[in-house]
Amino acid sequence: MRPAGKGAHESLYFTYPAFTAPDRAHVLAHEGCRVAIVGAGPVGMFAALTLARFGIASVLFDNKDTFNDGSRAICVQRSSFQALERAGAVQPFIEKAYGWTMGRTFYRGEQILEFEMPHSDSEKYLPMYNIQQQFIEQYLWDAVAASPLIEARWCSEVTGIEDTESGVRLSVQDSNGRYQCAAEWVLAADGARSAIRSMRGLRLKGDNFPGRYVIADVQMDHTYPTIRRALFDSKSNPDKTILIHRQPDKIWRIDYQMPDGQSEEEAISEDNIRDNVGRILRDIDYQGAWELEWWSIYSANTLALDDYRDGRVLFIGDSAHIVPIFGVRGLNNGLGDAENAGWKLARVLKGLSDERLMDSYSPERRGATLDVFENATKSARFMTPPTKGWTVMRDAALSLALDHEWAGAFANPRQMEPFTYTDGGAVLSHMETAGSVKPGAVLPNERLSEDSYLSDLLGNGFTLLVLEVIDPAGLDDLKASLLGLDPELECITSGQIRARFGAAGLSRLHERLGTQPGATLLIRPDGYLAGAWPTCVADVIVAQVTVAFGRKETH
Amino acid sequence: MALNFADLEIVYEELARTLDRLSPSEREVFLCKLSLLMARDLGDLSRVQAMIQTAQNHLEKV
Numbered sequence: 147m148r149p150a151g152k153g154a155h156e157s158l159y160f161t162y163p164a165f166t167a168p169d170r171a172h173v174l175a176h177e178g179c180r181v182a183i184v185g186a187g188p189v190g191m192f193a194a195l196t197l198a199r200f201g202i203a204s205v206l207f208d209n210k211d212t213f214n215d216g217s218r219a220i221c222v223q224r225s226s227f228q229a230l231e232r233a234g235a236v237q238p239f240i241e242k243a244y245g246w247t248m249g250r251t252f253y254r255g256e257q258i259l260e261f262e263m264p265h266s267d268s269e270k271y272l273p274m275y276n277i278q279q280q281f282i283e284q285y286l287w288d289a290v291a292a293s294p295l296i297e298a299r300w301c302s303e304v305t306g307i308e309d310t311e312s313g314v315r316l317s318v319q320d321s322n323g324r325y326q327c328a329a330e331w332v333l334a335a336d337g338a339r340s341a342i343r344s345m346r347g348l349r350l351k352g353d354n355f356p357g358r359y360v361i362a363d364v365q366m367d368h369t370y371p372t373i374r375r376a377l378f379d380s381k382s383n384p385d386k387t388i389l390i391h392r393q394p395d396k397i398w399r400i401d402y403q404m405p406d407g408q409s410e411e412e413a414i415s416e417d418n419i420r421d422n423v424g425r426i427l428r429d430i431d432y433q434g435a436w437e438l439e440w441w442s443i444y445s446a447n448t449l450a451l452d453d454y455r456d457g458r459v460l461f462i463g464d465s466a467h468i469v470p471i472f473g474v475r476g477l478n479n480g481l482g483d484a485e486n487a488g489w490k491l492a493r494v495l496k497g498l499s500d501e502r503l504m505d506s507y508s509p510e511r512r513g514a515t516l517d518v519f520e521n522a523t524k525s526a527r528f529m530t531p532p533t534k535g536w537t538v539m540r541d542a543a544l545s546l547a548l549d550h551e552w553a554g555a556f557a558n559p560r561q562m563e564p565f566t567y568t569d570g571g572a573v574l575s576h577m578e579t580a581g582s583v584k585p586g587a588v589l590p591n592e593r594l595s596e597d598s599y600l601s602d603l604l605g606n607g608f609t610l611l612v613l614e615v616i617d618p619a620g621l622d623d624l625k626a627s628l629l630g631l632d633p634e635l636e637c638i639t640s641g642q643i644r645a646r647f648g649a650a651g652l653s654r655l656h657e658r659l660g661t662q663p664g665a666t667l668l669i670r671p672d673g674y675l676a677g678a679w680p681t682c683v684a685d686v687i688v689a690q691v692t693v694a695f696g697r698k699e700t701h
Numbered sequence: 702m703a704l705n706f707a708d709l710e711i712v713y714e715e716l717a718r719t720l721d722r723l724s725p726s727e728r729e730v731f732l733c734k735l736s737l738l739m740a741r742d743l744g745d746l747s748r749v750q751a752m753i754q755t756a757q758n759h760l761e762k763v
């Protein structure tokens with residue numbers, strides 16, 4: 147919502163584009179596509195970019211004529227930056243976003259906790275960045291519009307979906323009329339109220355938490371570093387919680403739990419928003435002028451589909467799961483879904499993998515969601531305790547934290563590391579591992595020189611990292627066999643690393659990965675470790691990789 | 702030795718769930734019984750007395 151007198155998309159700092167429906171003759175002439183993506187929110191656009199990264203064309207449908215309204219999801223985590231980089235879209239994000247590592251928690255006006263998120267100079271990116279969702283969508287859109295492989299159709303609502311022999315047929319309604327479009331696969335990125343989900347007769351399952359939050363963006367000249375602030379039982383919102391985040395363009399997110407005695411309708415009236423925000427700003431000692439930009443209301447839910455795949459339809463992003471915002475995973479996990487579904491689907495469509503590779507999509511990404519639920523549930527119970535028992539314990543911990551530093555740890559928001567995959571078959575987990583990193587985990591990064599990181603060496607497809615070549619002829623055979631499984635395979639040897647970064651660079655890498663000379667690692671296109679072998683035994687590696695990612699022999 | 706944070710968190714959660722199972726009048730008695738059990742196990746009167754003081758801090762609503 148926006149202040150009275152403002153248009154629906156009239157922002158203080160952002161110009162929303164106005165899209166129109168595609169040409170009627172064009173949509174009637176092009177009846178089919180390989181992949182149809184329903185929803186051009188951040189997740190749908192990122193899925194299209196990921197498919198394009200592997201040379202797969204897609205058609206992107208969205209029923210709106212512009213981007214989503216408001217700043218919405220503002221925290222983008224390190225692994226998402228890494229994913230944006232792989233899709234060639236990270237640069238504008240680096241230039242615009244505010245990176246941060248620190249949070250401060252206050253109880254009754256006194257600071258009880260200052261936390262640092264895990265970070266070291268091995269990392270290329272900071273643990274978290276703040277940037278408004280409009281900018282996220284704008285930058286993704288700029289990349290989408292520049293890609294010859296992506297066709298976006300705005301003002302185009304998908305109203306029907308049916309299975310066909312070779313895939314799926316969508317019914318589409320745009321401002322010029324109705325038409326149908328066939329696709330081999332559909333990525334349903336149509337958000338929390340997914341129409342595709344209901345058309346397929348599927349339902350999200352899980353819990354709703356009590357407690358409503360108002361999110362309000364204001365523009366002001368407030369000088370406070372990019373540090374997440376959480377305020378419990380403050381003067382301006384007694385017994386309740388407030389979160390404050392800095393965003394680009396002098397925008398501040400004031401996120402507050404609805405005060406007692408206000409109905410939802412009252413809470414979102416402009417007068418009450420101004421009252422509540424004004425009180426909070428005085429509470430944090432801001433005396434200057436401020437302008438109200440946008441506001442909204444939400445509650446915390448942990449809801450997910452039982453299976454993120456339904457035949458040739460894959461659910462990605464909010465259509466598959468809704469998570470409480472305290473873990474800042476809604477958008478971040480959606481981007482993870484998009485990349486996971488994208489590289490796998492590209493392999494299947496190119497005939498490099500059997501369709502069964504898609505079976506690993508739901509276990510991996512649903513596993514990531516359930517992991518978020520577990521942590522976000524703890525955070526939600528602390529931010530908005532659901533019952534008397536949780537309220538008493540929360541208040542006891544906060545009260546103790548005023549005198550005892552250890553008790554402040556209960557207020558840590560637990561923004562966690564990416565989930566480690568085990569199920570699904572796209573990780574070679576049934577093997578002795580070659581280092582401290584487990585297959586299924588994100589490959590840790592390491593700084594190899596002033597401005598080079600391990601992640602910069604990885605290829606677009608799979609990467610084979612051979613940390614000491616014992617048998618050069620064997621390595622050539624291995625490379626040749628693996629190139630059959632992935633023509634884009636990149637092979638990096640310890641010799642190359644030593645030549646570019648010296649013996650010191652190589653030993654730093656061994657230390658970071660916990661590997662011994664001789665170890666061979668296979669890294670997936672999404673930066674996860676697929677497998678790790680203590681020595682480079684070509685036939686073993688090829689056999690295992692073929693089972694996980696290849697095609698069954700056709701006799 | 703002090704309990705580590707992970708264990709402390711288990712205690713936090715068990716207490717929250719237990720409080721939710723009890724009626725308001727049972728809660729006080731339960732918490733006092735628990736305090737006595739813990740005090741006995743701690744085996745140090747002056748520390749228990751210091752904790753009784755600390756736990757009273759910041760109870761008043763501001």
Ligand SMILES: Cc1cc2nc3c(=O)[nH]c(=O)nc-3n(C[C@H](O)[C@H](O)[C@H](O)COP(=O)(O)OP(=O)(O)OC[C@H]3O[C@@H](n4cnc5c(N)ncnc54)[C@H](O)[C@@H]3O)c2cc1C
Pocket residue numbers: 184185186187188189190207208209210214216217218219220221279302303304305335336337338340341342361442443444462463464465471474475476477480
């Ligand atoms: C008001 C609000 C505030 C939020 N605040 C936060 C926050 O503070 N922090 C946080 O982490 N997350 C927040 N979120 C959640 C975050 O915005 C989502 O997690 C994120 O946008 C998910 O991206 P998505 O691409 O999966 O879905 P969406 O961004 O919802 O995109 C779905 C797209 O599909 C389109 N669509 C729907 N149906 C059809 C159809 N039948 N045909 C064609 N197109 C269709 C929609 O128009 C939309 O563009 C908020 C969400 C809302 C609504």
